[in-house]
Amino acid sequence: MDLVPKQEQHKEGEEKEEEKEGMILAEHSNRANFGHGGGGGRMSEIKEVDFFSTGGARRRNGDDDDGDGETGNREAGALGRGNTTVNTALDLLTTAAATPVNGGEGTAAARAASDHNKEAATVEGELRQAGEENRRLRRMLDDLTRSYSALYHQLIQAQQQQQHQQQASGAANSMLPAATVPAGLQFVDPRMAPAMRAAAPAALDGGDRGDSDGGSGSAGEADHQNSGRSSAQQEGSGTPERDENAERAEAPLRRVRVSVRARSEAPMISDGCQWRKYGQKMAKGNPCPRAYYRCTMATGCPVRKQVQRCAEDKAVLITTYEGTHNHQLPPAAAAMAKTTSAAAAMLLSGPAASRDAGALFAGHHVAAPAPLFQSYPYASAAMGATLSASAPFPTITLDLTHPPQAPGAGLLPHRPPALAAMPFPMYGGFPAAHRPAVPPQPTTVSLGMVDSRNRSALETMTAAITSDPNFTTALAAALSTIIGGGAEAAPRSGAGANGDGNSGSGGTEPTATAAAAGALDKGVNNTEHTLTFFSREFLAQSWWKDWKQ
DNA sequence: CGTCTTTGACCAGCGC
């Protein structure tokens, strides 16, 4: 109870100020942003952050130093430098050093007292060292990236071949785009998973999808009540076709969920999107309630997220995203999304995944995974994630709670953590695309097994990276987009109507027939597997960069 | 007055 209702409430009170800072990007509603600044920055915790806003980001840098931020920052900085021109980023990394050194002070000090001079000198020296280290790291990174790319390409090729074979054989059920969705077989919009599932049976029986659906009103009451919802769920009479053929193409059977575990005192981490709370429930086995939010950045955006605290450790906030955004995402968010989605794609697919990945990308901006990678040579970071297919929905879990046992200090910079061996292919996932189709045979996933070495490296990295609140938040943001992505999808022309409740009516989202979904669903589900992957070519770096800008 | 949160009610899926 403590957390529950209160969260929201106090947020309002406190927030305001901070909100403004962060809110830059959102013109929509001033308060949309839930986050509130949260307490003073604690390094391990994520405060509500709005990394999207440039201003915010910048500010953050400053703020962070309040406390421990430094460690995190420094590390981050190190990463960032990798491929960036570090300016701002650097501020971060050297918060400590920077201050003293920075311009004025140094000089002033010089004149004033020799002591200061010495100090300045020392700091400079440190800076220099840091710079060198940076260079070194960058070089290593480049090497890694190169080798990685090479491997990646090979992998892609292999996957493609495999994919072809599979398609040839299994064809039908795969999520291929059906130009026209055959009688309710193809389930177009992955986003509305739940609804679809529910609807599925009806759809099947009812026969064709789409248009008729609305009429059929399998849902009975629901239908008219909420046009928005009904349309969404049932597929909307609306316009099945929007350019989103792509969507159909993908036919994700089940929706994939991505959950992020991170430490945060804030009731919710802001991830760049606007969310509206539409429900709260006490979940069984957890004293803390689970809050349900839906994306309100665009009317009709089907993306939802659940926020809940971990029962065992209330400091851990578990945010679960599902659905695909049907609107444009803030640049920063998009950038991150790419990276993150890549991770997701990776997870989702194993080798088998390759196929999925292909499906995912198909129809969207991205034609194939391969190119993606290049597009997003996004940095290197490591993150641990697990994918579980056991649940009704495949769920990717990114655990960013690794205890900051990492002495922060030297983590990143000093050792290129086991990055050395990068077992996995990176798919440049595109957020938009991301339709996590469920691989018909999840079990086949043989992605990477993480051996203990990698494992530990991963943890180390994770700890280091995650020690910075910004990173965590960003990741969350990315995830929120990853899942969704239709950045391209025509932005919903939301009618002026309030995003509120039902109003969604105006928008007829591209929806899908649940039928297929349901059917496939069953087929796929029972396997459970967990993959832990360790990837080095990841996020952090670029993200940092982006944020700063 | 419009928007957003709160919260009880409702619905569907699932296990017994």
Next chain:
DNA sequence: GCGCTGGTCAAAGACG
């Protein structure tokens, strides 16, 4: 069929 649970709706209230 019944009860439980997760997820969502929507009326009512709060807020600016």
